[in-house]
Amino acid sequence: MTLGTGWYLSLAAVLFGVGAVGLMVRRNVLIMFMCVELMLNAVNLTFVSFARKLDDIAGQSLVFFVLVVAAAEVVVGLGIIVSIFRSKPGATADDLRSLKG
C-alpha cells in the first residue's frame, strides 16, 4: 500500500497556492504564464490522486485532456505575448491597460 492520498492532495494544494501567489505578485507576462502552468499541474496531481483513491481511471483520462488543452493554451498564449511584445517591447502586465492593439 502506498502513501495516503491526503499527502499528495496537500502537496497539490500548496503547489496551487504558490502558483496563485506568483500569478498575483509577478509583473513579467511570461512568468505569470508559467505560474498558470504551476496551477494546472497542481490540479493534474489532484486528479491523479483521486484516480488512485477512488479506483477510477476517468481521473487519469481527464489529466490527459488537461494536458492537451494546456498545450493549446500555451501555443495561443505565447502567440499573444509575442505579438504584444512586438508592438510594445518590454511591456509588463501593468502596462497593458488599453484594449487597443
Add this chain to the structure above:
Amino acid sequence: MTLATTTATAPDIAIFVVAAVMVLAGALGVVLSRHPVHAALSLVVTLFGVATAFVAQDAQFLAAVQVIVYAGAIVVLFLFVIMLLGVDRLDMPGRDPVWAQRVLAPLVGAAVLGVLLCTVGWSWSGTGGPTQGGKASGPGPNIGKLADSIFTTYLFPFEATSFLLVIAVVGAVVLARRPHADDEDLDDVEPAALEEVER
C-alpha cells in the same frame, strides 16, 4: 482525514519526500527568480517532481507524457519565446495599478491555501459515485486501461481536443503574422496596401 491511515513503507515516504521537495523548490524558483530563463528551468524541476508523484500513484503513462509534453515541448516553447523576445530585463518595481496588490497577494494566496487544505482535511471523500471510465486497478497495464477509457467512453471529447489543437495552431499562425505592411516582408500583403506604402 487519511493522512496516516494507510501503512506506507519507507520507500513510499522517501519517494513522496523527493517529489515534494522537487515540486516545491521548483515552484518557489518560478515565483522568486528574477530572470525568466531561471524561472523556466525551475519549471522543469517542478514538472519532473509532478511526474515522480504520477509514477508513485500508478499513472505511468501520464508521467511519461508529462515529461515529454510539458518538460519537453512546453518549456522549450517558453525558452524559445524568451530567446526570441530577448526578455532579459529584470522585474522592476513600479507603481501598482491595483492598490496594495503586492501586499494583498500573499494574504489571498494564504486564504486559498487554507481553504484547499481544509477541504483536504475534512470533506473530500464524499465526492459522488464512480464514473463510466472503468477501474484504475486490476490486471493489465496502466496505458491499456487509459486507452480503453479514452477511446471508448471519452471518444467524443478526444475528437474535440483534436479540433481544438487545429484551431490553436491556426490561431497561433494568425497571431504571429506581422500585421503591418511596412515591415520587412511584403510577400503576403495585398497590392493596394503595397501601393500605399510606396507612396
